[in-house]
Amino acid sequence: MSVNYFMQILKNHNLKPYTSFGVDAYASQFITVTTLSELKSALQISAPQRLILGGGSNLLFCDDFDGLVIRICLTGITVNEAAEDAVYLHVAAGENWHEFVQWTLAQGYDGLENLALIPGVVGAAPVQNIGAYGVELKDVCDYVDVLDIDTLMVRRYTPADCQFGYRDSIFKGELKDSAVITAVGIKLHKPWIAKINYGPLASLGDKTSALAIFKQVCLTRQQKLPDPNKLGNAGSFFKNPIINKTQFNAIAVLHPNILHYPAGGDIKLAAGWLIDQCALKGYQQGGAQVHTEQALVIVNTGTATAADIVALAKHIQTTVQTRFGVELQHEVRFMGRDGETSLAEVCRG
Numbered sequence: 001m002s003v004n005y006f007m008q009i010l011k012n013h014n015l016k017p018y019t020s021f022g023v024d025a026y027a028s029q030f031i032t033v034t035t036l037s038e039l040k041s042a043l044q045i046s047a048p049q050r051l052i053l054g055g056g057s058n059l060l061f062c063d064d065f066d067g068l069v070i071r072i073c074l075t076g077i078t079v080n081e082a083a084e085d086a087v088y089l090h091v092a093a094g095e096n097w098h099e100f101v102q103w104t105l106a107q108g109y110d111g112l113e114n115l116a117l118i119p120g121v122v123g124a125a126p127v128q129n130i131g132a133y134g135v136e137l138k139d140v141c142d143y144v145d146v147l148d149i150d151t152l153m154v155r156r157y158t159p160a161d162c163q164f165g166y167r168d169s170i171f172k173g174e175l176k177d178s179a180v181i182t183a184v185g186i187k188l189h190k191p192w193i194a195k196i197n198y199g200p201l202a203s204l205g206d207k208t209s210a211l212a213i214f215k216q217v218c219l220t221r222q223q224k225l226p227d228p229n230k231l232g233n234a235g236s237f238f239k240n241p242i243i244n245k246t247q248f249n250a251i252a253v254l255h256p257n258i259l260h261y262p263a264g265g266d267i268k269l270a271a272g273w274l275i276d277q278c279a280l281k282g283y284q285q286g287g288a289q290v291h292t293e294q295a296l297v298i299v300n301t302g303t304a305t306a307a308d309i310v311a312l313a314k315h316i317q318t319t320v321q322t323r324f325g326v327e328l329q330h331e332v333r334f335m336g337r338d339g340e341t342s343l344a345e346v347c348r349g
């Protein structure tokens with residue numbers, strides 16, 4: 001297969017408009033693909049490394065990127081209503097996730113309402129198994145279509161193949177640099193069952209509708225989370241730590257009121273609560289700030305550099321570790337000059 005020379009490769013391209021943190025970082029090469037054939041061509045362009053970019057809402061570029069950024073803009077949705085038990089949707093990877101959720105509800109396909117207003121595109125949703133208000137992508141995922149970067153063949157992954165976990169999947173592990181998600185199959189079960197166990201949804205009651213849940217989720221999120229279009233951020237910066245019962249019991253002796261939830265046989269702590277207990281809301285490092293309302297979110301007040309965000313993240317991690325003995329892991333993916341990196345690596349220098 002030959003390279004499609006009509007696709008425009010942009011050189012030394014600023015990534016700021018493509019990421020929700022809105023910090024300056026340049027990619028040595030940048031290309032937008034709108035079809036599978038363009039994607040295959042782009043994957044043959046010679047580059048030291050590649051990065052697949054969706055909506056850029058879960059990424060922090062800690063440095064300029066010495067490689068090819070491929071922005072996925074594949075679109076299209078097909079519907080199969082033939083089955084009795086579910087509606088099946090095949091959704092291209094570049095479709096905007098929230099617009100897709102809105103579209104399903106407008107068609108009368110209920111089931112995605114709890115996942116409203118999550119930024120980004122459909123192709124990124126399986127990567128960290130997006131979740132909110134008691135529902136995760138894995139609960140509605142029928143399959144994931146994946147292009148193998150070496151063979152340029154598309155293979156269909158079942159949910160079991162995807163190894164979904166809490167903010168985790170095979171696409172963050174084994175397949176990290178070798179696969180591009182091209183489409184996601186969604187299965188919306190019939191009859192629809194409301195999922196209202198979580199927080200502010202409980203007050204809606206059993207007779208609620210998917211649209212009412214959608215509106216409540218949007219309202220709550222708008223009240224709780226800063227809008228990245230107004231205040232740069234990448235949502236929850238850290239994951240909620242999951243620890244075993246022995247570790248938990250040791251912490252609970254010193255902090256008997258610690259907020260926690262059962263997580264299988266383990267215990268999940270609330271990262272936002274831990275940060276809040278350290279009185280870090282509003283704490284600022286250069287142009288980066290712990291959001292004044294939601295401690296789990298780091299915001300760009302307008303002038304933040306990646307270094308400011310990294311320094312603030314390190315300060316939060318160290319402060320929580322010192323007070324509670326728990327090491328927070330970042331949910332946001334860190335990109336360095338030569339590919340993915342981490343808070344620990346960036347701080348080592």
Ligand SMILES: Cc1cc2nc3c(=O)[nH]c(=O)nc-3n(C[C@H](O)[C@H](O)[C@H](O)COP(=O)(O)OP(=O)(O)OC[C@H]3O[C@@H](n4cnc5c(N)ncnc54)[C@H](O)[C@@H]3O)c2cc1C
Nearest residue numbers: 052054055056057058120121123124130131132181234235
């Ligand atoms: C205000 C705000 C609120 C948020 N709330 C939530 C929430 O409630 N729940 C939640 O789970 N997340 C949340 N997030 C995080 C983020 O929106 C999700 O992780 C989202 O799925 C990222 O999508 P994206 O298109 O922006 O991905 P990007 O940031 O572009 O990419 C994220 C990762 O996925 C990889 N990737 C992207 N597309 C593909 C593809 N087609 N194939 C292979 N790899 C790919 C990238 O290489 C990168 O490593 C929030 C973020 C913000 C800013």
